[in-house]
Amino acid sequence: MTFKAIIVAGGSGTRSGGRKQWMSLSGKPVLNWSVEAFENAGAAQIIIVVPEDDVAKAQAEFPNAIVTPGGSTRAQSVQAGLKALNAAGDDIIMIHDAARPFLTAPLIDSLLLRMETARAVILALPVTDSLKKTDHDTITDAPTREHLWRAQTPQVFRFGDIVRAYQAWTNGQEPTDDAIVADHAGIRVEVVEGSQRLHKLTYKEDFELLEALIMSETQxxxxxxxxxxxxxxxxxxxxxxxxxxxxxxxxxxxxxxxxxxxxxxxxxxxxxxxxxxxxxxxxxxxxxxxxxxxxxxxxxxxxxxxxxxxxxxxxxxxxxxxxxxxxxxxxxxxxxxxxxxxxxxxxxxxxxxxxxxxxxxxxxxxxxxxxxxxxxxxxxxx
The missing domain is CATH 3.30.1330.50 (2-C-methyl-D-erythritol 2,4-cyclodiphosphate synthase)
Structure with missing residues (x-):
């Protein structure tokens, strides 16, 4: 099954100490991991969304991809990526955060398999920790974790569906991910179990965690x-x-x-x-x-x-x-x-x-x- 990919790499990296898409992870920039994963999986087209002043650098690094400037929010960057795509309404589009570098072919294959019967699919992990609701630093409730999942990327949609869903977003707030935009538009979003390795790089300590993971798996x-x-x-x-x-x-x-x-x-x-x-x-x-x-x-x-x-x-x-x-x-x-x-x-x-x-x-x-x-x-x- 053919697909196209959008890699969102437009963050400022204030919490990680720099633009994390260019920071080194096991000897290569974070962004390279996702680009190579989609190239190896046979993506028909790859769109990379970066800050405007990184466009020339990214285009030189990835000549086979289309690089486009993003917006001030993730949702704006996703929409910029959708506009840059050369896609028809039924084309399968994977939207992925560069901050999740350990994307693998089996994960991509599992998403494509589910898309044979689904309109939209995301990777997610079931919540295993106990949940607490607080009033500042005091626990006020302990919600059940049953049926709760932690969303990951890629998140996969038909091109026409996700474009219309973003056009219909009227919530007034910044969407937390693409799945909530699709759900708001009445699109049924299904879940495929993801991977703990698809950890998101947010803080400096996350780099240490993934470096240690690489070292533990590789002689x-x-x-x-x-x-x-x-x-x-x-x-x-x-x-x-x-x-x-x-x-x-x-x-x-x-x-x-x-x-x-x-x-x-x-x-x-x-x-x-x-x-x-x-x-x-x-x-x-x-x-x-x-x-x-x-x-x-x-x-x-x-x-x-x-x-x-x-x-x-x-x-x-x-x-x-x-x-x-x-x-x-x-x-x-x-x-x-x-x-x-x-x-x-x-x-x-x-x-x-x-x-x-x-x-x-x-x-x-x-x-x-x-x-x-x-x-x-x-x-x-x-």
């Missing part, structure tokens, strides 16, 4: 990679180091932008996962890489790690030169590496040293860089 091994690169100086007015342009009276000479820091780190990551070196993936004889920005190379290496279900733990780059002075730009470099790798800045180190006027770097003939990284990889059984 991992530690991989260490190291890289080295050097470029000679030439005439110029600035130099690129670790993704940051620094004013200088020379520039580094190379086929690309000659960012030795990014080149060394790219080689370290490729080496850790056993995928050769930067020249294997981006040959200097290929004219398309002439003058290329080296962040393309580093992003490619990080993507290969994610594709192998690996997790980048930390990176450490050392720049070896007499000039320019690196320390004034070090935090900008760490921030740029954090952005490229989707890795917390505290897991990134950039340092600099000289060779006390010795050797080619001491004579200011060139600059060198070395890098090391730590990666967790799942154990591959022979």
């Amino acid at each position: 991992t091994q530690i991989r260490v990679g190291q890289g080295f690169d050097a470029h000679r100086w030439g005439h110029g007015e600035s130099v690129w180091l670790c993704g940051v342009e620094i004013p200088h009276d020379k520039t580094l000479i190379g086929h690309s932008d000659a960012d030795a820091g990014l080149h060394a780190l790219t080689d370290a990551i490729l080496g850790a996962v056993g995928l050769g070196d930067i020249g294997d993936h981006f040959p200097p004889t290929d004219p398309q890489w002439k003058g290329a920005s080296s962040d393309v190379f580093l992003k490619h290496a990080a993507t290969l790690v994610r594709q192998k279900s690996g997790r980048l733990v930390n990176v450490d780059v050392t720049l070896i030169c007499e000039r320019p002075k690196v320390k004034p730009h070090r935090e900008a470099m760490r921030a740029r590496l954090s952005e490229i790798l989707s890795l917390p800045v505290e897991c990134i180190s950039v340092k600099a040293t000289t060779t006390e006027k010795m050797g080619f770097t001491g004579r200011e003939e060139g600059l060198a860089a070395q890098a090391i990284c730590l990666i967790e990889m799942p154990v591959v059984r022979a």
